[in-house]
Amino acid sequence: MGRLWGLEYRGGGAVVGRLGGRGEGVGELREGVGMGLAELACLSGLDRGFLAILEAGKAVESEVTDGVLMDLATALSEGRDVWTIREYLEEAMRP
Numbered sequence: 001m002g003r004l005w006g007l008e009y010r011g012g013g014a015v016v017g018r019l020g021g022r023g024e025g026v027g028e029l030r031e032g033v034g035m036g037l038a039e040l041a042c043l044s045g046l047d048r049g050f051l052a053i054l055e056a057g058k059a060v061e062s063e064v065t066d067g068v069l070m071d072l073a074t075a076l077s078e079g080r081d082v083w084t085i086r087e088y089l090e091e092a093m094r095p
Helices: 024-032 037-044 048-055 066-077 082-092
Strands: 002-004 007-010 014-016
Touching (some): 066 082
16 A cells, blocks of 8 residues: 555555545646646646536546546656556546
8 A cells, every 4th residue: 555646545556535526536636746727738738628627527428538538647647657647547537
């Protein structure tokens, strides 16, 4: 067990903590790495409005594709293991 930006995680990338459903944990992760919404939008290539909707937990499930999750994970990784972050994001997207 370790810590991922203030959240506990277990081997295999399983994150234990308050993730919320359909993206509410994305904001926690973004803030945890000290990144603003505009910076995440720039680094990920995703629209800032879409990211705000995602963080509010109001994104439509079909809009959150594998590509979106990979773009977010890559932008948020900052030299960390991108696959662990991707698994966290997948968990955060579950209702």
